[in-house]
Amino acid sequence: MDLVALSLSIKLAVVSTIVLIIIAAPLSYSLVFHRIPGRSFVEALINLPIVLPPTVLGFYLLVAMGPKGGIGSAWEGVFGSPLLFTFTGIVIASIIYSLPFAVAPMKASFARMEPRLVENAQVLGLSPVAIFFRVILPNSLAGIAASAILVFLHTIGEFGVILMVGGSIPGKTKVASIAIYEAVEALRYQDAWLMSITLVPVCFVFLLMVNRLTPEVRHGA
């Protein structure tokens, strides 16, 4: 069993989740509370990774993050090392791939909040930043936790995009899903079994937690 690949998957998921929550919170906030021109366009753009085949996303990222692509050449200019086929590269890919899963629950919980809370805060003279940190965030912790867990799981389950931009480097970009794929293709079924069976209970427990955190909608109650 490839323990390096399993721990790399978890490392990737943790890093992506932290970065994504930091990005998605203000994004969801302005989508709910601000009047943004072309909001539906922005929302559709955020949701694109849900419907696009991972190969399309992977292909674009491969080109963009390569040494000749915009992101890749800018990165190499600033940091002096290539971006493609590195851990940072797959973190960026995961962030784009999982963005809709971070935004959706947060937006829902921001939108569900009692509008009077925000209005009262405004009347009491709090700045928008203070309202965000002192009123909105404490009241949407469940939504944020749901976002975090969904992103975490979605990243663990990521395959197609990483297959295209990772390059399967042990310890750097060869995550569990890729290691399992390669084990199956090389007819090392025992390895594939062991790694798969470790992932199933982990994912199941986290999904149970998502269910607990998101308020249930009961019909006919």
Added chain:
Amino acid sequence: MKIRAIIFVFCIIFGFAFSASAQDKITVAVAANFIEPFKEIAVLFETNTHIRPEPTFSSTGKLFAQINEGAPYDVFLSADEKRPEELYQKGLSGKPFVYAKGEVVLWTARKDLCDAGEWKAILVRSDVKKIAIANIETAPYGTASMMALKDAGLWDSLQGKFVFPQDIAQAFQYASTGSVDAGFCALSSALSQQGKAGCYLVVKEAPGVVQAACVLGRTGQRAAAGKFAAFLLSPEAETVKKKYGYK
């Protein structure tokens, strides 16, 4: 009006989906190094026989795993002798035969690099940061590249530079887009139209890649599949193979 337009569009889409011709065809599992010559050989074969060979390109090991699980291919063009032989021993295929002998090269899009004259000299340069090697388990060209690197004593010291694409075609793709500085590729890729945009150095230390093919036991098209297998050794096919550097 809108609904009519939608129905019209759907009809066209379904029309295309189901218009697949009733013409004879065989499905061929093709090792990724043989993509370019296969395309040309397939056209020649189709004009001669009116049988269309439909390819699936992947690494030899992956195709082998699929065939083991009962994938419905008619012919298997492997990039080694070991796997067709194993299928034959298991009773899953007809007797394998060698159809091509390939070579491993180090290909790069940066033509200045080839002035080094020796592949090892390219790899150790400090401005060569990433090197592609096809999956060392499932791609025979990847295995051969690894053996050359071990032979040269560079396998351990250069680990930090290696990137592992899934098959030899992806190795060439990484190298030709400049995603990696150089890649271990098949000579056939280096001699293809795209390959001419860069340069290559032969990896002499890599064992030659002896490629065998076989007609699979599950085929429902034994006659057509047999014809295609025989055509692989015909003078027309030989001309194509020679063009791509196969012996």
